[in-house]
Amino acid sequence: MKGRVFIIGLGLIGGSLALSIKNKHRDCIVMGYDINEEQTKLGKMLGVIDETISTIKSGAEKADLIIISAPVNETCKILFSLSNMNLKENVIISDAGSTKKEVVEAASILKDKGIPFIGGHPMAGSHKSGVSAAKPLLFENAFYLLTPQPHIDVSLIESLKTWLAGTNARFLTVSPEExxxxxxxxxxxxxxxxxxxxxxxxxxxxxxxxxxxxxxxxxxxxxxxxxxxxxxxxxxxxxxxxxxxxxxxxxxxxxxxxxxxxxxxxxxxxxxxxxxxxxxxxELPQKQKGAIHAFYDLFVDVPDYPGVISEITGYLADEQISITNISIRETREEINGVLVISFQTEEDRDRAMDCIKRQTNFDQTIGM
CATH class of the missing domain: 1.10.3660.10 (6-phosphogluconate dehydrogenase C-terminal like domain)
Incomplete structure (x- = not known):
């Protein structure tokens, strides 16, 4: 799709949405605004967005799609501000907040002006935050809940889904209350x-x-x-x-x-x-993303000798496997301790298991 997309709020979620849209729609221009100007500049430097925007008004009035990725209190204020701007005739507005009833109620002011708002909630996250942690496939196979009001035309919902197709998410439509x-x-x-x-x-x-x-x-x-x-x-x-x-x-x-x-x-x-x-x-699905982001942990039994931790992390670094956290459980002299390594994705954890298996004889188990 061609057009201009305006992301308000360049944290992990807003940045990841920007990347997924850019990757899928090569001809569109993604603009970004964040209350923290350094986040906006970093987003441009990292290629998360194409253009930095200094005010919400200047970006919103040029946009074909506006996505608000901000705390709910701020989202409600932004919606009120948008209602007083000279927006494009066919613009679609959505958000990415984790509660919906109050946001949709706040968006009723847009209805009176013929501006469509479709509430959205991509149900994925990460241990990391900020635009530097943004990933284009953060939402892959995750549920993406949409909460359109009854007056919203189905064609607009399908248009939003097309814009968001690069998320590879699984869209579900529910009421704000549900x-x-x-x-x-x-x-x-x-x-x-x-x-x-x-x-x-x-x-x-x-x-x-x-x-x-x-x-x-x-x-x-x-x-x-x-x-x-x-x-x-x-x-x-x-x-x-x-x-x-x-x-x-x-x-x-x-x-x-x-x-x-x-x-x-x-x-x-x-x-x-x-x-x-x-x-x-x-009986709950094991390979499916849910409302709470999954923890991909690997437990490695390690002997107590100097340098064993740097040895393992070195193996992972050599194969460019990123870790999100690492901790040690009760290492005592002459007794194996447990090294707990956390990863961003299941794929990273599986690669790490294979790497450590090839390089050592340490026992491993995965977190359930």
Whole structure:
């Protein structure tokens, strides 16, 4: 497709959308704006965008497609500003936020002026942030939820999908309310639970000093999403408050159920509780991206000798395999420790497994 695309917000998501559009539509021009001017300049230098834009107005009035990749509060303000600009007649406006009801309500001001808005949420992310972390295939095989209002013509939705075809994402159309409930259940609420588990451990550590040391393994893994941006999760909770309050009440009832199982000491029912959970969890798709970005971890048993970690990372560097994080679990003299290496993609992890297997005799397992 030909035309001008304007990306407002050049972080990981906005930058990755820009790259996917540029790669698919070679004849289009991708313009970029970010409140942080350095991000905009970096985006141009890295080839993420074709043109830097100094004000939203100057970019929006030239655009055939506008994508807002900003926090929900800012998105609502931007939508109001756009409604007062002299936009092109056939422009399409979308966003990339993780909550939708309030954004779509804010976009109603565009409807009165005949400007189509189609809410969007590409459900993929990364451990990294900023435009320098942008990848054209960040959204490949991920779900991309669209939340058009009933008055939006189907042809406009198809046009947006064509613009976004380079994401290689799997598009689903849902209502804003359904979107917020779905993401509440499988993304927003789990982040609350992870944070609450960390708070509980922190309080317990005041009387049990061993807790931080013992929590360095599995506990740290199952609560890793609690390390996400506090500002982002504050905003998400505020904008999806009603859904999350309902889910918290459901959780209270579920915990009362567990409490009653323990009080009754019914071994059969307790077994069934964990068995049923295991069965449902094991049947979840393994190769499919979901609302929470996957963690591609590799656990390597390493002997305790000087330089073993740099040796392994050196092998990976030689084959240009990028890692996102690395940590060591309890290495003691004459006993194998565990090196935990995290990767951006499953492909990178598989390549790393093959590399380490060829270069060493160290045992490896993957995170589940």
């Amino acid at each position: 979107h917020d409930y779905l993401t509440g259940v499988i993304s927003h609420f789990p982040h609350i639970i992870a944070a609450s588990l960390v708070h509980q451990a922190e309080k317990s550590s005041q009387s049990q000093q061993l807790i931080p040391r013992l929590a360095a393994g599995g506990f740290r893994d199952i609560t890793r999403i609690a390390s996400s941006s506090p500002q982002m999760w504050r905003d998400i909770l505020m904008h999806n408050k009603d859904v999350l309050l309902t889910l918290l009440e459901d959780w209270r009832i579920e915990m009362e159920r567990v409490k009653s199982l323990l009080q009754a000491a019914n071994e059969k029912d307790i077994f069934s509780y964990f068995h049923d959970a295991k069965q449902f969890r094991d």
